[in-house]
Amino acid sequence: MTSELDVDEILHRLTLKEMATLLSLSDFWHTAEVPRLGIPAIRLSDGPNGVRGTKFFRGVPAACLTSGTGMGATFNTDLLVEAGELMAEEARHKGAHVVLGPTCNMQRGPLGGRGFESFSEDPVLSGMAAASVIQGIQKSGIAATIKHFVCNDLEDERRSVNSIVSERALREIYLLPFQLAIKHANPRCLMTAYNKVNGEHASQSKGLLTDVLREEWGWDGLVMSDWFGVYSVKAAIDAGLDLECPGPPVVRKIDTLVHEVSSREVAITVVHDRVRRVLELVKHALKSGVPVDGKEDAENNTAETAAFARRLASEAVVLLKNEGKLLPLKPAAKIAVVGPNAKFARIFGGGSASMTPYYAVDIYSGVQSKVDYAVPYALGCSIEKNLLDLGKLSVYDGKQGVRCRIYKEPADCPQRTLIDEFHLDSTKLSLFDYKNAQLEGNLFFMDFEGELHAEEACEYEFGVCCLGTTLLFLNDELFIDDKTHQKLRKGGMGVCTVGDVRARHLEKGEVVRFRIEFGSAPTLRAGDADADGGGFMHVTAMKKEREDDLIARAREVAAAADCVVLCLGTSPDWESEGFDRTTMDLPGAQDRLVEEVLSVNRNVVAVNLSGTPVAMPWIDQVPAVVQGWFNGMESGNAIADVLFGDVNPSGKLSLSFPRRLEDNPAFLTFRSNKGEVVYGEDVFVGYRYYDKVGRPPLFAFGHGLSYTSFGLQNLAVSITQTTLVATVDVTNQGDIPGKEVVQLYVSPPETSEVERPKKELKGFRKVLVQPHATETVSIEVPLRYASSYFDAERHQWSVEKGEYMVLVGNSSASPLLSAKYELTKAEFWTGL
Template structure:
């Protein structure tokens, strides 16, 4: 080993084999150690060039690699959202997704990926529910474990998040999640435990919230006792962005890395804490050692520090994205075999989600996709007959973005963006930078310029040429202050008396609007004058000001509601095939705010009901990341749930609509009939700074089973264009390791080839008594995706489970997992409510207590 007293000879870093963590750790000064425990900036760690320690890059996220910029980001591959991936019930596909993300991370120069998200969807309204895989901890953990395998097999560090109970957005940085030890273990920690066992991720991100009175980022029981000691995990624990709330407490509890940088809590404050013996040097070294291990992995990846960000966008990736999107789609209903459609027949495409690409949810999971295929584009590309489109109604929460409808002075699509330190009224105003942009959702979160002052301003200007005459509405939503002008006349002011809203991760305003009559073909100059976040007096409680703020410019022709619906009805009557696209979007489901209702956007249900009345053969396609209400469900013959499908959204939907792909998706969460039916209905917001997890272990289908409530669609439900039967169940025990192989014969009894996800549920047969806790009636303990089953084909399929681990509950008295002796049943089913499931009984001969990741 060469001396580390001098810089490395290559000027960047040591060769992977020569980077010895302990050797380097001993040579770090106290100041250098402390510098390593916080980010250098928003996405990078601090380098120590003297010792060959490079800066490593972290990047969002769960469904795609953004790179280092929210503002002006390099386009990326956008995967289907988390619930969509969960709906595939496909471990192999999750691993392939990890491989793709690893390649995308290399293209963006990222060593660490901030994903997957594996929080539990304990209620339908979570703003980030779309990011997570499932309401079920086993499905979440298995999918996440394979996702992590895929990333780490290609040298990229995966980061499980958010540890733990970050299951809603309301007051997310302050709320105290009050949860029993049993529910914490069986529901909320279990997906992390399984993912660690299956995938050995190198990173874990702490949650913003408190868990039983302590913030997760300074919780020694979670970070030290459970994660590191009981589970034996030795990776890097980082905070969520601005989710560090202390100096000594966080270090001593086990939080290795504060993000982002520069540090708020470490630096000189931590130096002082070490000097005062509030943080023992041993603890400090533990934190530094964890950072150095991830640095070593980053060096081994071969990705240089501060690498340029590039485009990948390979054909093989587009095929995988399309496959993932199609296989995630759930056929909820298909009476009279209304689907698939004939490509040669005339088809009407209708609805608010039809001519926009609703490809991802909002917040930190969103990104700039290489491309995004609309449902209309997907249908049109595959149809051999005539395609007729009509909007019907709008489904936006805020007015649609207008950036790509504008033109610059030299005729390019988009607008000019000019940056200044001086306000618009300043006579000495000097231009710092001029940029060309097309996205009018401008988030300056990570914007940099060497001359930028603390308070600064921006002007956005473009020409709008309306295609139709009429009244147009324009909107301005922002974090900061701003005004919108048309041809020099003030139309919208969002400056004084600002109203707090969900925009900009909860730190922005409501959208303020104005309207003006415009003439088709005439040019109109749109100008927005904006001041950074510090020019605003607005400060929403419980939120963080992410960066400099930003603005959102929107507008569209006003649509007459009655005329729009009547036009849709008329079009529907004149064709044999109608597909109506509706649902939510990244506006309705986004980081920073939970939904208030399961209801679709205003007037959507009216549109659907009227079109179904006009043409009963209409197929309804819903896009959302979490459940929505469907008051028209009895009218509809065919309903597809298409989630947020990533880059290939429109193509994937068309593949299923026309039968090129036989749907095989299964619901990874229960769809209730009413919001009031969900188990967390009375306990889903911060009340007095706390949220009681009153449903305990009865989350999702566990509750609906116990309460005997009929959901709209049960967990695990999903139809196919063919049918399947399961028979001849038998159990084979391997006594040496408690493994049981459950073998069934699955037969394609329909007229098309297809795939099916077999689900294995375990139920205790003993009745509860004063010494045995009450348990859910059934719990998912294994699943297996059976692919390419031809018409009439039977295949013998084995699903393996562990008779100790998979019969266990958390014994709060013993503080251990307990597998109680007795009889259990193993059901192999096509959903949690499958009345044709096959069942076999097995015996657990002795009661066992165990700890760690597995018995």
């Protein structure tokens, strides 16, 4: 097989069936191969915050990096290029030629289930962050995939919902990040969204995929669908969708596509165009040096990888509030750590972003590493939706976890065929991608064994739910039956059983032997399995503790400390692909926990781990607040570095935090109403809305404090025929080095023909300034991008003549330096 494919020659030699084969993946992660012509299969891998590889079940460990909103909060494009470079190196270790990231959708409001995956509510920050990550990924020949094109901004009925959006908002808010990423980074691949846009599924929209993407923007990469996001044969192929994902295809079945071509419903020339782009991607992949069908390994778990993950995470941390200079903490002080996110490392959100990390550092461990005494701790309350993973609480043969055996036949069969056996550290398993050469399909049976050792005398709750069938035995007695009488409910990624939760009293030191008998998805009795492959199983357990007792213990720990680090937030249970949040409120009793801790100790540092905004009704009483995001495997260390002042915080909010859910611009329309979602806020997303209606949010877009202070002065603005240039002096007025983010906004002429935002971010730059020093920062922005709005009447970008105001500061709500420029001639333009 040659490393250089002659695409034109191959196109002439392919049979129609071979071409049809190439237009979908062959399995979940690989393109199809045509050995006769030397066309190999290349590998794709998920990559919103780390390159997982080809497995959900028993995945090879990988580097887990900061989530999208955290990356956006760095406002550091150079750093994000480095993040992309690390993703590319990770891809090589996973044998992947294509990274399925970055995600570049918009946060219309705070409740989007996948909001944490994307960068920002602002299209310029989103587009430049995406471009930087793409540049890093593609430096060494790995292909990046920007997604999800376009308006995949909520999860509610995501495969069928119709996003109804004005052409102007579509262009200025939702398409602009993709436009900027293509202009500055030229990603090799693009993934379409599940949803409809103005009545047509994005994956079969000629207006989006051909008219805008191909012809107007001149982009010539490969367009793939999201997984199971193809809804037609002819419409999608004609529109420009090159690759159906995953395989074997649901829609582009070989015989169907051959029939469409032979009946002249689909033109062979269009098929050639689609196949050409697949072959061009394969050709590009072969040049990357990544072996085809390469092995996956975890050998990039190095000190260098850890150091970068920690540096990236620390720059993402945002200091929201610091009254009385409570931070940085002094190691000599007696510090207590309290809260449901203290000893649980909430390092990623749920769904495609989930993975098996090399390791995960929680906040408690990070704080403990900074002091020379045993840090007091209390849970305070629980935020687990489905109890804790029984496998994490159990042992088998002296090792944490359970023994798993997989058979062809069920447990009641007298003679069974054992096909697999291994040790697992979890009983919360996604099994849709389990494969075994001895299986002909997706039907298999798993037996698990382990022991639970009771730490104290109390009631323990056990829970079961699944996509398949599950029996849980305790000491050889059937305890929970999720097989005989099943009911279905909607789960995060499809359907699952309602299951059951039962309690059992255990004495301190009691050992409970348990056995789990699981049948894969085809054994489901309550209905048809709505999943590819083996389904999933969740078997969980937790001490049944009264909320009052947990909070009383937290009060006791807090009262004895000089300062309390109170670890709050959400988790993959609450922020995940597959569903949206229903409220901004912190889950569980966290708000009560804050009040109770404050009643005994006013020196509280609240650290919030969430991918998107949460309500903070206690904000006026808590002196110090830190936004820690879903911050990757080094999250605990990075947050501790900021808390103790080893790192001067420099993160800025990548999205506005409203005071109440009702205040956000999409409050009335952020859901599907019988298959429709109206983007009623139009172009007034995020800070654009708060500015326009004069309603200050709790924390503004771009806000973030430092342990030093900065002064901005001497703003100068000039324009050429093509470029706006702004320079400003940034002075560090304090005694320690620090990084400041200079943000450039532009206000439109007062004579504008249309209603426009009061100001819009057009450029930014992060700069390191030494104590009592001054750095001159220069920001250049293409003049058209700085000055335009999209004229829906002309279907073109419009540059109005008139006087524009340049506003420069360190947040969207900070005092802003201002200067003017004037355009004496109007113009219209299209494309990049």
